[in-house]
Amino acid sequence: MSQAENESQIENQSEKRKPVDAGIHTNFKNDMTYGDYLGLDSILSSQKRLSEHHDEMLFIVIHQTSELWMKLILHELEAATASIAGGELEPAFKMLARVARVQEQLIQSWDVLSTLTPTEYMEFRDHLGHSSGFQSWQNRLIEFCLGHKNQKVLSVYAHQPELHSRLKKALYQPSLYDVSIKVLAERGLPIDPARLQRDFSEDTTADASVEAAWLTVYRNVDKYWDLYELAEKLVDVEDRQQRWRYNHLKTVERIIGYKRGTGGSSGVMYLKRVLDHRFFPELWNLRTQL
Ligand code: HEM
Ligand SMILES: N[C@@H](CC(=O)c1ccccc1NC=O)C(=O)O
Numbered sequence: 178m179s180q181a182e183n184e185s186q187i188e189n190q191s192e193k194r195k196p197v198d199a200g201i202h203t204n205f206k207n208d209m210t211y212g213d214y215l216g217l218d219s220i221l222s223s224q225k226r227l228s229e230h231h232d233e234m235l236f237i238v239i240h241q242t243s244e245l246w247m248k249l250i251l252h253e254l255e256a257a258t259a260s261i262a263g264g265e266l267e268p269a270f271k272m273l274a275r276v277a278r279v280q281e282q283l284i285q286s287w288d289v290l291s292t293l294t295p296t297e298y299m300e301f302r303d304h305l306g307h308s309s310g311f312q313s314w315q316n317r318l319i320e321f322c323l324g325h326k327n328q329k330v331l332s333v334y335a336h337q338p339e340l341h342s343r344l345k346k347a348l349y350q351p352s353l354y355d356v357s358i359k360v361l362a363e364r365g366l367p368i369d370p371a372r373l374q375r376d377f378s379e380d381t382t383a384d385a386s387v388e389a390a391w392l393t394v395y396r397n398v399d400k401y402w403d404l405y406e407l408a409e410k411l412v413d414v415e416d417r418q419q420r421w422r423y424n425h426l427k428t429v430e431r432i433i434g435y436k437r438g439t440g441g442s443s444g445v446m447y448l449k450r451v452l453d454h455r456f457f458p459e460l461w462n463l464r465t466q467l
Contacts, residue, residue, distance in 0.1 A: 182284070228301035232293055236301070238398065239290050240310075246279050247315040253279075254322040254353060262356040264363070266403050273410040280417035287424040291431060298432050309440025314340050323456045324352035324381040348378045354457055357407055358387055364404065366390035380457065388459035395467055408460055414455045422452055 212218060223241065226233040257272040310334055318385065320327075326348055334341040337454070355377060362368040369386040394401040426448040438444040449452055454459060 180222075183451055187199045189343055191401075195395065226301075227304040227466065230297070230301045233298040233304075235290070235293060236298075239286055241284055243286060244313070244315055246283050247313070247319060250279050251315060251322065252277050252315070254319065258351075258353045258356055261353070261360060261407070262351070264360070264457045266360070266407055270410055273414055277410075277417050280414070284417065284420050284424055287428045289406060290428055293432060295432050295434070305439050307441065308394045309438055309442075311438070311440035311442065314344060315372075317344060318347055321347040321350075322353055323414070324354040325454060325456055326378050326380050327350070328378060331396060351377050352381070357411065358390075359392045361387070361394075361404065362408070366393055380454075381458065383458040383462060388463050391459050392466060395463065411457050414458050415460070418454070418456065420463055422448070426452065 189236070207382065220241075223235050224234060241416070252273040253276045257269040260269040283413070314334065317330055318334075321344070328348060331341060331348065333345055334344060355375075358368060359373060362373055367386060368390055369384060372384045372387060394404045394408060398405050426445060429448060430445050433444060435445055438447065
């Protein structure tokens, strides 16, 4: 577009911006700006440093961008779970592929945060009080969606009734993995009824019938191509989630060493224990047998 054309477009837009009837948003759509649509006033006024320290801005922005990406992950995971539960696997593949790409953005952000040195962080760490990533409810919801259930973490939100009830609802709902296993059964693969009717508020544990069913899928790809693709999409998502956990752990070790966490945990030792957890254990166990 030439400069003149560009300018005349801008003029046209300002023409449209004239209120037709003062006080009534009759022409709201045409009036809307980039900043209105994206809610930039509220997003860009939310970087409130508690210290005078230059590097606190990085710390805030990394967390805020992470929470925005988590919002998208949840949006996709919830829709993928509903789609699989409804027997529609193809749309779920697209959503899970997107989740894995977003997770890569989250993994990359550790490289940016690694530019924060221990000395720099210690200059504003005291301002954080007892707040901690442990309280990230979106991260907890993602873990629940993936089947890592834990009733005890709800107590973190005891004084935030709306959050508490949202997490409680997710705790009792079947996870992405639970609905995938139901599809295995619907396709005639023998799954222990106890696995299908399990208490969804409990963490996923490895089940022999589920491992045998996935093994059948991997050994008979021609017959179960869609289930094979589903399995690999799930492995992609778990793989990224574990990398995120690992990079978090190494970044934390680099920045605070073995200090206790602001959230009250042992810090790095706690994060190391979390790494032992697996979301879709059978999909990892079966690989030895192939
Ligand atoms: C200087 C940077 C960081 C340090 C030193 C740090 C440290 C820690 C520590 C020690 C814990 C354990 C809980 C506690 O006692 O506080 C934790 C948990 C957590 N952090 Fe970070 N963290 C950092 C950055 C981040 C970032 C950028 C995110 C992204 C949102 C994040 C998300 C989380 C989450 C979700 C947990 C809970 C993990 C779980 O319980 O499985 N952290 N962090
Ligand atoms: N747990 C961290 C503090 C921390 O990282 C944090 C503090 C407030 C808001 C988000 C945080 N990020 C992740 O845990 C620490 O022990 O230094």
